[in-house]
Amino acid sequence: MDFSIKASEPSKGLKTAAAAGGDAINVKTDCLVVGVFEQQALSGLAKQLDTASKGLLGRMVKRGELDGKLGSTVLLHEVAGWGAARVLLVGMGREAQLNAKSFAEATRAAVRALITTRAADAFWSLTATPVSGRDTAWAVRTAVIALRDATYRFTAMKSKVEAPAPALRKVVLTVAADDVKAARNAALQGGAIANGMALTKDLGNLPGNVCTPTYLAETARSLAKEFKLSSEILGPKQIEALKMGAFLSVSRGSVEPPRFIVLKYQGAAAKNAPIVLVGKGVTFDTGGISLKPGEGMDEMKYDMCGAGSVLGTLRAVAEMGLKLNVIAIVPATENMPSGLATKPGDIVTSMSGQTIEVLNTDAEGRLILCDALTYAERFKPAAVIDVATLTGACIIALGHINSGLFSKSDVLADQLLAAGRLAGDTAWRLPVEDEYQEQLKSNFADVANIGGRPAGSVTAACFLARFTEKYEWAHLDVAGTAWKSGAAKGATGRPVPLLTQFLIDREAR
Known part of the structure; x- marks a missing residue:
């Protein structure tokens, strides 16, 4: 158009x-x-x-x-x-x-x-x-x-x-007449954001037998070629060499090989600290051994909408030519049951060295994200924002209007909330307090991957917080906003508008 x-x-x-x-x-x-x-x-x-x-x-x-x-x-x-x-x-x-x-x-x-x-x-x-x-x-x-x-x-x-x-x-x-110049720039920005949303929706709407971890990796390569970005795609052996035991524990049950995707946009001097966006890329989630109910499981192809949104955001940023550095990280895998799959009660070691007792294999998103968040440390980021369709509990808490926002940084949280209001892609801040860590205690490992039914979205964020102590961090739970069910079933493209507005605002500071 x-x-x-x-x-x-x-x-x-x-x-x-x-x-x-x-x-x-x-x-x-x-x-x-x-x-x-x-x-x-x-x-x-x-x-x-x-x-x-x-x-x-x-x-x-x-x-x-x-x-x-x-x-x-x-x-x-x-x-x-x-x-x-x-x-x-x-x-x-x-x-x-x-x-x-x-x-x-x-x-x-x-x-x-x-x-x-x-x-x-x-x-x-x-x-x-x-x-x-x-x-x-x-x-x-x-x-x-x-x-x-x-x-x-x-x-x-x-x-x-x-x-x-x-x-x-x-x-x-x-x-x-006085607004023509600003309006023309805004039209270009709107088009770029819409293009990023369209990519995010396309990736989410594709079936799991097409949009595999390898497909996400090829999409990242295509973006790199089109917009002159740098990309790095890691396979199973490289992931293992990095000691990403939590990530690999999720991929073990699938015949589809995992991919760890890193896509870099450099719009500012190399010395400028980047904003890192981490997207959950579970291209199909059966729940693993903790198998989900069959009804509605087809919608688990949308469990990679976090990954789709960070790729869509990076596309928008590159098209707009924002003067800042942005890195997208996507741990991509399926979560499948098989004789090789991780079992409830298994203990795995994350890239950070922390051990994790896997009490429920359907709480897999935090397992792949924690290694990606540890990997993000190497970029000495100005801030890290992870995006994930992480918990059904967030849907219970906020419905399908607001994404859940978690951060220990008031400044970063306020910036994201303001960007969401301006973009019409709103979020609501929920607590991520140390008191909730009690629910994640394990008798056998450093931490359990679930904390029970109470405050499920909060304990999931608290789990991730353990891996983000070296930088400013925020977590967006988009389980209730990344797609719609029923007659209007399909990916929404959220939170691309929120993220792009945040980055536009960041450039202007």
């Missing part, structure tokens, strides 16, 4: 009354998208459309057909006096209450309605609307990501595509 920016005269969003309004009225486009406020007279572009149509919109307002309620949409076709083949009127709610949340809701409603029109191009005026606490660049990124997300389709494994792909190919976004 192609996005371009059109300047309007300095204005107050929907109250535009200058040349931009006239241009929009006469523009030849498949669909003109216009905002309307609730409980106030028509203004700006909507008012000019009303004048050009001899009072059509005013009559609709009087009849109650156009009320401006947040998220409402009205589509008009081939109206005399308008240049557009269609005009989509979008309810923005009350002007005084227009904030980031309501603007995003209106944007999503507009996108849904626009896609159903089968329009091939659109002229989008909502980005010229002032939003409390946000700038024009934010509005542009929001629109671009929403449009790209709505037009995403996963059809790679279908012999016949059941539904036609969205027709939308070109969108012109209008902004105030």
Whole structure:
């Protein structure tokens, strides 16, 4: 999808009354998208459309057909006096209450309605609307990501595509003249983030017999080639030489060989400490010997969404050309039952030298992550963020709205929370306090890999914290946000928006 920016005269969003309004009225486009406020007279572009149509919109307002309620949409076709083949009127709610949340809701409603029109191009005026606490660049990124997300389709494994792909190919976004430069950069950023999300979703949606550890490694190599990154892919012998006993204990039951993936983006001087992103890459999780129930097990192909998100984030960072150094680390494996598989009660030795009693082989994510977190020490990182579909307990705690955020660093946690709010990809901070370590005590090893049912997501984070004492660290549990079940089943691309916004903010400091 192609996005371009059109300047309007300095204005107050929907109250535009200058040349931009006239241009929009006469523009030849498949669909003109216009905002309307609730409980106030028509203004700006909507008012000019009303004048050009001899009072059509005013009559609709009087009849109650156009009320401006947040998220409402009205589509008009081939109206005399308008240049557009269609005009989509979008309810923005009350002007005084227009904030980031309501603007995003209106944007999503507009996108849904626009896609159903089968329009091939659109002229989008909502980005010229002032939003409390946000700038024009934010509005542009929001629109671009929403449009790209709505037009995403996963059809790679279908012999016949059941539904036609969205027709939308070109969108012109209008902004105030003073905001054109920032808006163009924001459109590029939005496109890069959307591309990263699409990669993350593609990897998650692929079946486990296609998206294997080797496939993830080849994807990393392809990214390295396309964006001139450096990559290193370690196989079983190299992993064993590093004494990653916890990681290897998970891979033992599978015939698919594990891969340890390191992908480096250098956008700043080599002396600058990198941000390291670690993604859980369990490409299929049966639970191992602690076998999961059969119902819904197909969704365990999504247990590598942490890996997919860090690869997607690195792709976005490279496309944007951010001036900082970022490293993605992905321990990739299957978790399968077999005669060679690790058994409950087995004790393994991690790369850090700590011994782990494996009380449940379905708590495998923390076993592969702990070795990856130890490996990250060698880069002397400014911060390390791991991303994992780690615990069902996080879904019980937070549902499918917020990702779980754990960190002992208030500064790092606050930065991630702020990035999530700005990106509309929110997280909620949960404790990672030493008192919970009591639940992880083992009679036979340094630590057990589970701490019982109470505070399951917290004890999982506390387990990981044992391997992160040499740097600033945060953990994102995305078990409830990385994919959807039911009729809308599929990967969501989260938390790519949160991570990329965090890195954009980091570059700006």
